[in-house]
Amino acid sequence: MSSIAQKKGFGATLWDYLTTVDHKKIAVMYLIAGGLFFVIGGIEAMLIRIQLAKPDNDFVSAGLFNEIITMHGTTMIFLAAMPILFGFMNAVMPLQIGARDVAFPFLNSLGFWLFLFGGLFLNLSWFMGGAPDAGWTSYASLSLASPGHGIDFYAIGLQIAGAGTYIGGINFLVTIINMRAPGMTYMRMPLFTWTTFVASALILFAFPPLTIGLFFLILDRMFGGNFFDHTMGGNTIIWEHLFWIFGHPEVYILILPAFGIFSEIFTIFSRKRLFGYSSMVFATVLIGFLGFMVWAHHMFTVGLGPTANAIFAVATMAIAVPTGMKIFNWLLTMWGGSIKVTTPMLYALGFIPSFVAGGVTGVMQGAAPLDYQLHDSYFIVAHFHYVIVGGVVLAILAAVHLYWPLMFNQMLSEKLGKWTFWFFFIGFHLTFFIQHFLGLMGMPRRVFTFRADQGWDLFNLISSVGAAFMAIGVIILVYNIIVTAVRNEPVGNDPWEDGRTLEWAIPQPVPFYNFRQTPLVRGLDPFWIEKQEGNKEGMTYAEPLSDIHMPNNSFIPFVMTVGLFIAGFGALYHGEKEWSIPVLVLGFAITFGSMAVRSLKDDHGFHIHKEDLMNEKGGK
Amino acid sequence: MNTTMKEGFDLAMMKGLKKWRLFSLLAALTIFLSGCGEEYLSTLTPAGQVGRDQFNLLLLASAIMTFVVIVVVIIYVLALVKFRRKKVGENVIPKQVEGSHTLEVIWTVIPILLLIVLAVPTVIYTYKHADVAAMDHVDADGNKTAVTVNVTAKLYWWEFEYPDLGVVTAQELVVPTGEKVYFNLKAADVKHSFWIPAAGGKMDTNVENVNQFYLEFDKESAGLKDGVFYGKCAELCGPSHALMDFKVKTLNRDDFNAWVEAAKTTEAVADGELATQGEEIFNTSCIACHATSAAGTAGGVGPNLATFGDRNRVAGFMDHTEEDLKNWISDPQKYKPGNLMPQPKQLNNGEEFSEEQLDALAEYLMGLSIEK
Amino acid sequence: MDLNKKYTPQTWPDHPEQVTMEGKNKFLGFWLFLGGETVLFASLFATYLALKNKGPSGMEFSTQSLFELPLVFVMTMILLTSSLTSVYAMYHMKNHNFKGMQLWLGITVVLGLAFLALEIYEFNHYVHLGFNYSQSAFSSAFFTLVGTHGLHVVVGLVWITLLIVRNAKRGFSLYNAPKYYTASLYWHFIDVVWVFIFTVVYLMGVVG
Incomplete structure (x- = not known):
């Protein structure tokens, strides 16, 4: 086990990845799978904009259009944005706190496979009778009425993928609480670790309501439940509440890690510590907390009554305060610094005005009576794309460039990176800015076509042109990645030269056991401190070189997931095919059987001996 | 806090405030917005009191939000212009500033005040538009x-x-x-x-x-x-x-x-x-x-x-x-x-x-x- | 640290479940998991309260006509007692008395089985009355809430039984101590949820 740089055959590599419990490899898998779903979701987006480029278009049919928008939203949120962020959390966070690995490497692997197979299950719907078509929110009366199995794929697929996310959330929480290196107090944790922490806490409390909502949907559609059937006493508003009690924190689950990524970028490329670190931490926690108090602002028009609407309106506005604090702290981080406009910094600079625009339209929608006009119009489409694309996606693209050398020991081309940025950024504003006005001009969202001469023709065309620009940007990025991989030039650690946190101190390629000796953290931005003091060794260490305990690889997470995947089909065809119950039982038997094997078979991991560690040159 | 930074910041705020005229902005917004859309369909050409209330709320919210955007953009542009590495020098290590309580208070309190300005009519209209007693x-x-x-x-x-x-x-x-x-x-x-x-x-x-x-x-x-x-x-x-x-x-x-x-x-x-x-x-x-x-x-x-x-x-x-x-x-x-x-x-x-x-x-x- | 090292009552640590890093992680992770489970059950409770007694027009069933407190009271007592016996088991773990722990866990399992048997009887009784899963929104919500709890009981019983059997010949180690500990935590959680079910579903159903 001591040599890491061995050349392996394809089969051995595949087996390695199928069984790996190493957070760095799992991170790569999250990135690849999430990137793939991002491209699929992007193609769906392009189809939407082609259809809406001109009035009365018949490029796609009405029913198919609804399937496309549903899958676009669901894919982008659950299968692209979140997994890619999980990838970066896995790649970076354990290194940032100087941990060997995450707290539960086995569960980390399980979480990934659950996400991947949930996503595959969901997308299989395209080939098995039609995708879900009730919108990513899948409101109950429509989702019960929807024929075919589309909604069943949605409910079961998200249930599987959601379980993976939930596991991941707990894992990150325990890692951050228990496994920080000596000296890494809470108030010395890098902002990306902090936002991972708060986002994970949100996952812990936000996903169970979704689980229950999906569970009800599955029971209603496949097993004779009556939760949402109003003729049997059910109530569809329950779905809306459960969905948004999950759905609103979900927005923060996405945006907080994005905030963390940008906090890292602003400090690195301004060569300055984060301005107002403690209030940034406070704002992060406050946003996470308030995120649970505002779900009903998605439901202002449902008829909850003026008192509920007024309370949720004011609570919603309150969130603007900590968010504004963050924006000003970033600006003041740049102020007085030494700003170098690299590709990641370019994204961060693009993020500020884009996200502020998305934030202020959010406050406008928080004003309930105004929201009566804006709700479910193109204004809301513009708003949430401003926060999610202008915030989360820009952060993801920035992080791809920023952390590529950390994850792959290669540098993406800066020149191509900047081309990507400009195409994507201009395309983004072209696509979505104009949609605010479409909404104000009376265009409802989720319409598969529109009649000419309602004043919407030109703006829709502009919006579609913008989408093409974004697509070009993504294509350049893909090209950049291929070129970089082929060129394969190792760059070593701290390639941006102004790295401040622990992850930039580790030798490249990163050894599978991470830091050979656990580093000692002597303040905020520990690597910066050591560099300023001229430490030649890189870091000060907290312990002498000694044996390292590592977990064994395991194939069980993969098998457990396959079991659930099979069980999903059993549930899906319940009451329709004779084999459904046997298949359901078989699937669960595989899952719980392998769980029992895991539990009964002792697995103590292995040790890397001190002597072997000394013989290695730490991967350099 | 770095004094030059504070001065620069104050200067930026002053410039922003001098340019700021609530009413002229509101008027400009009204003209701009009502130029959009068809009279029979657009929320920007309200045809009744309810729509007009909501349109006024839109104007108020837009004005406040435009103000916020302008302030942010001014600081942003100034920072970007003044503190580029090319300008500052390649090997300069900037002073590692921790933060400023004064500034934190300013950008907490001012947004709260702005939000209160928006929240009051929001709550009033929320109740007003839900009042169906006369039915x-x-x-x-x-x-x-x-x-x-x-x-x-x-x-x-x-x-x-x-x-x-x-x-x-x-x-x-x-x-x-x-x-x-x-x-x-x-x-x-x-x-x-x-x-x-x-x-x-x-x-x-x-x-x-x-x-x-x-x-x-x-x-x-x-x-x-x-x-x-x-x-x-x-x-x-x-x-x-x-x-x-x-x-x-x-x-x-x-x-x-x-x-x-x-x-x-x-x-x-x-x-x-x-x-x-x-x-x-x-x-x-x-x-x-x-x-x-x-x-x-x-x-x-x-x-x-x-x-x-x-x-x-x-x-x-x-x-x-x-x-x-x-x-x-x-x-x-x-x-x-x-x-x-x-x-x-x-x-x-x-x-x-x-x-x-x-x-x-x-x-x-x-x-x-x-x-x- | 050798996880399979044999300890004596003198060398056995005070909190054997939290000595190793794995143990600490398990301990904390499981608490967090229970936090999520709490939200899960809260969602089920909220739904149940919203759909209580709701059904197609003219529905004959209601909490008042359906529930009988004596049976549920017995179930409650059984489950509460089983929680107590699992506390004894953990007490013995602390004192490095392996046989005592296994015995009390065995009693816990027996009590859990008794509870489960009564619950199956109860459900069966309702179904025979015509109050089946698809009868109304009320029936769906009731069976889902109480049934999810029942499912947790089953999982807990299987888990504890596996632990008892698996470790019968090996005795204590720092490797299995956290497993025992989390299993008993889970069992307490199940018990707490039942207290809420007893109060919200049955007591408030019959009295309120």
Whole structure:
């Protein structure tokens, strides 16, 4: 086990990845799978904009259009944005706190496979009778009425993928609480670790309501439940509440890690510590907390009554305060610094005005009576794309460039990176800015076509042109990645030269056991401190070189997931095919059987001996 | 805190404030925004008090938010211009500033104040627009003083019942101007949302409960491009969600009363030979679902057709011509996928309608009118 | 640290479940998991309260007509007692008395089985009355809430049984101590949820 740089055959590599419990490899898998779903979701987006480029278009049919928008939203949120962020959390966070690995490497692997197979299950719907078509929110009366199995794929697929996310959330929480290196107090944790922490806490409390909502949907559609059937006493508003009690924190689950990524970028490329670190931490926690108090602002028009609407309106506005604090702290981080406009910094600079625009339209929608006009119009489409694309996606693209050398020991081309940025950024504003006005001009969202001469023709065309620009940007990025991989030039650690946190101190390629000796953290931005003091060794260490305990690889997470995947089909065809119950039982038997094997078979991991560690040159 | 930084920052704030004129910005916004969109459809050209309140809230919110954006952009641009590495020097290590309590307080307190400015009218309007107490007011004779409409949203059409007047119609809502019109909103199948952008914000039609709100209409719709305001379904309800439009005709109170009277008394009559043939076909194939008298109550399987000839559209969104009407009847699924109207073969003894039958039906239907 | 090292009562640590890093992680992770489970059950409770006694028009069933407190009271007592016996088991773990712990866990399992048997009887009784899963929104919500709890009981019983059997010949180690500990935590959680079910579903159903 001591040599890491061995050349392996394809089969051995595949087996390695199928069984790996190493957070760095799992991170790569999250990135690849999430990137793939991002491209699929992007193609769906392009189809939407082609259809809406001109009035009365018949490029796609009405029913198919609804399937496309549903899958676009669901894919982008659950299968692209979140997994890619999980990838970066896995790649970076354990290194940032100087941990060997995450707290539960086995569960980390399980979480990934659950996400991947949930996503595959969901997308299989395209080939098995039609995708879900009730919108990513899948409101109950429509989702019960929807024929075919589309909604069943949605409910079961998200249930599987959601379980993976939930596991991941707990894992990150325990890692951050228990496994920080000596000296890494809470108030010395890098902002990306902090936002991972708060986002994970949100996952812990936000996903169970979704689980229950999906569970009800599955029971209603496949097993004779009556939760949402109003003729049997059910109530569809329950779905809306459960969905948004999950759905609103979900927005923060996405945006907080994005905030963390940008906090890292602003400090690195301004060569300055984060301005107002403690209030940034406070704002992060406050946003996470308030995120649970505002779900009903998605439901202002449902008829909850003026008192509920007024309370949720004011609570919603309150969130603007900590968010504004963050924006000003970033600006003041740049102020007085030494700003170098690299590709990641370019994204961060693009993020500020884009996200502020998305934030202020959010406050406008928080004003309930105004929201009566804006709700479910193109204004809301513009708003949430401003926060999610202008915030989360820009952060993801920035992080791809920023952390590529950390994850792959290669540098993406800066020149191509900047081309990507400009195409994507201009395309983004072209696509979505104009949609605010479409909404104000009376265009409802989720319409598969529109009649000419309602004043919407030109703006829709502009919006579609913008989408093409974004697509070009993504294509350049893909090209950049291929070129970089082929060129394969190792760059070593701290390639941006102004790295401040622990992850930039580790030798490249990163050894599978991470830091050979656990580093000692002597303040905020520990690597910066050591560099300023001229430490030649890189870091000060907290312990002498000694044996390292590592977990064994395991194939069980993969098998457990396959079991659930099979069980999903059993549930899906319940009451329709004779084999459904046997298949359901078989699937669960595989899952719980392998769980029992895991539990009964002792697995103590292995040790890397001190002597072997000394013989290695730490991967350099 | 670094003094140069503080000075620069203050300078930026001052510059921003000097440029800042609330009223000029508001005026500019109003002109800019109302240049957008069509009068019969846009939220930016409000046609009644509710819409106007919401539009004013939009202006206020936009003004505050524009102010915030301007402040951010000024600091942002200044920072970017002043502190580029090229300018600062390649090897300079900037002072590692921890933060500033003063500044934290400033950018906490000012946003809170701005939000309070927005929150107060928000709460006031929230209550105001939900106040439907006057719905049940009666005059000395025990008659309701306000017009109430029961709206039922169905796949994919709208039924409008006037319970106190004994009238029911579909697809085209007729309301008096200059007074509050109250709505009871409900969905018959899946959830929809009732939205007349020019008149004011939307409200959902739920399957399990009745929602209530009101709207006001200032002016008569006769002067508009199509003579009507546009209404939309704003909640995804299936394949033809995009086509679930309706129209709103606003009349002054006298005209409205006359319209109600006509609706209650007009009998459907076939005028001419072709129309009479059409009536026969209608009575065998269509009448099971479509009523032709506006006197009655809600609950029709298909839209009430008593006012069909007076309408602005066929099936809610197609042009109001015999051509489109015949297209629609001969293949409803093609034009409005997923709607519940049977295909011709199910209605006409297993056969498509012939061209003659379609002509006759169109002639009859176009003649159904209470306004002529 | 050798996880399979044999300890004596003198060398056995005070908190054997939290000595190793794995143990600490398990301990904390499981608490967090229970936090999520709490939200999960809260969602089920909220739904149940919203749909309580709701059904097709003219439904004959209601909480008053359906529930009988004596049976449920017995079930409650059984489950509460089983929680107590699992506390004894953990007490013995602390004192390095392996046999004692296994015995008390065995009693816990027996009590859990008794509870489960009564619950199956109860459900069966309702179904025979015509109050089946698809009868109404109320029935769906009731069976889902109480049934999800029942499912947790089953999982807990299987888990504890596996632990008892698996470790019968091996005695204590720092490797299996956290497993025992989390299993007993889970069992307490199940018990707490039942207290809420007893109060919200049955007591408030019959009295309120």
